[in-house]
Amino acid sequence: MSLQAPEGTKDMLPDEAKFWNRFKQTAAEVFGRYGYLPIETPMFEQTELFVRGIGEATDVVSKEMFQAISGENLKKLLAGESIKGKSRLSLRPEGTAGVVRAVVQHDLVPQGAAPVKLMYAGPMFRAERPQKGRYRQFNQIGVECLGAEAPTTDAEVIIMLMRFFAAIGIPERSMRLLLNSMGCEKCRPAYRERVRAYMEEHEGELCDECMRRAEINPLRAFDCKNPSCSAVMEEAPKITDYLCDDCKEHYAAVKSYLDAASIDYVEDTRLVRGLDYYTRTVFEVQVVDGLGSQNAIGGGGRYDKLAEEVGGRPTSGLGFALGYERCVLALQAAGVEFAPAARCDFFVACVDETTRSAAFELLQMARDAGIVGEMDHQGRSLKSQFKLADKLGARRVVILGPDELAEGKMKVRDMGTRREALVDIATVRELLAHFGGLPYGGEPVPQLEEVFPVGEGE
Incomplete structure (x- = not known):
């Protein structure tokens, strides 16, 4: 039996890879129009980063993280020996914790400095049960803004x-938008205790997992x-009834900025997202x-509070992540399909082997000038x-024959109209040399x- 891609993963074939x-x-x-700059962080981090940053009670940390371990450390564990904390590594299940760690480590937001705006894109890893729209290796794009407290920042990232x-x-x-x-x-804290008390009152109606969560972080319920747990939690106390004056004011301001930008949203008091590090504004697009x-x-x-959790000074933070695979499903549901990856502007055809050298040279000149051949x-x-x-979908075919080459000519055929014309090779070379003298990949x-005309009436 031939080897297959691991369960919960998929290959991106050329059409999708191009998309x-x-x-x-x-x-x-x-x-970029909002000032975000790229950052790349490692695909694995110390496990402690995710435990402290995401939260030990979350499914992500307690159930879904892939541990990364060297062969030498595996031998130690099998032998009953312990390994150092810095050697306990996990593949990243999300991008925020790693970016915040990088900001803290490299002091990208010095005291009193302007906020730092960062964006990332790449694979994440979770040991979930594979299903439609959910993979064990999946791709996310995200942004993180650290050092900005104003509600305008919250509204800005949602609008973006x-x-x-x-x-x-x-x-x-x-x-x-929720x-x-x-x-x-x-x-x-007072709200969390009220939810815990509510869950204890309805213990017989909630699953064992929810009651386990009640002891660690009842909001996870x-x-x-x-369905039965969802019905019970639908009647649970609402966080908006427990907000302090500052949080009420902040939340009201965020909504006012969204209203001013004509962004429609639905307030969902049950929306807590899946990670423990969130404070104040949370949002989700479905x-x-x-x-x-x-x-x-x-x-x-x-x-x-996340920057402090990973060892930094108090630094406000805000961000989002979007799932590429989920977006693809949404686009397909809307009737949007991948454009074919293959693109070929022209094809050089050789009548016989004597013209191959000239064909090869012409092809390289055209590519250097930015034409796909x-x-x-x-x-x-x-x-x-x-x-x-x-x-290949070539729009033009250049035919090189020994007789035409002897006369300094080549035949060009338009594959759509089937029109043909003899073209002067020296003229084409001169034009390609001009564009090929520009920096590779430059414009125009x-x-x-x-370059390869076939006459009037195309």
């Missing part, structure tokens, strides 16, 4: 997220997918149709070369029609 690159580029363009979804083509009518406030360290129960395509919130490398017949050119790129 993923365009997806990331769109994010860089949209987020919605602008991105519009830019990649997800219809506004198919999305729903909004809530989680309170702060002053008002949330709002995430339970058990797709109304096409994804079933796994309908969240992005979300985030404020995490004003191909040729046959397997000695096919001229007829088979035309079939290959058609399969010559138009295919001016």
Whole structure:
């Protein structure tokens, strides 16, 4: 039996890989307009970072993290020996904790400095049960803003997220933005205790997992997918009834800025997101149709205590992450498909082997000038070369024959109109040399029609 991709993973074949690159580029363009700069962090970190940052009571930490261990340390564990904390590593289940760790480690927000705005894109890893829209290796794009407390920042990142979804083509009518406030360290403890007391009153109606959560972090019970638990928690006390004056004022301001920007949202007092580090504003974007129960395509919130949790000075923070695979499903549900990855501007066909050297040279000159070209490398017949050119989607075929080369000419055929013309090789070389003298990949790129013309009436 041939080897397959590991369970819960998938290969990105060329069409999708090309779309993923365009997806990331769109994010860089949209987020860049708001001042966000790229950052790359390791795909694995010390396990302690996620335990302290995300929360030990979360499913992510308690159930889903992949441990990364060297062969030498594995031998020690099997032998009953302990290994140092810095050797206890885990593949990153999300991106925020690693970015905040990097900000703290490199002091990117010195005392009194302007906020730092960062964006990332790449794979994350969770040992979940694979299902539609949920993989064990999946891709996220996210942003983090550290050092800004004002509610304008909260509104800005939410608006930016919605602008991105519009830019990649997800219809506004198919999305729903949920909004809530989680309170702060002053008002949330009292609310957490009230929820715990409520859960204890309904212990017989809640699952064992919810009651386990009640002892560690009762707010996690709002995430339970058990229908009976959801029904019970629907009647639980609402966080908005327990917010302190500062949190009420902050939340009201966020909503006012969203209203001013004509961003529609639904207040959901049960929205707590899945990670323990959130404070105050939390939000989530869901797709109304096409994804079933796994309908969240992005979300985030404020995490004003996370920098301290990972050893830094008090630094406010805010961010979001969006799931690439979920977005793809949302786009497909909206009827958007991947564009074919293959693109071929022109194909050089050789009548016989005597013209191969000239064909190879012409092809390289055209590529250096920014034109996408191909040729046959397997000695096919001229007829088979035309079939290959058609399969590649070539718009022009340049035919090099020994007689035409002797006259300094080459034949150019438009594959759409079937028009043909003899073109002077020296003129083409001169034009390509001019554009090829520019920095590789620079602009402008010559138009295919001016390099390989086929006459009037195209």
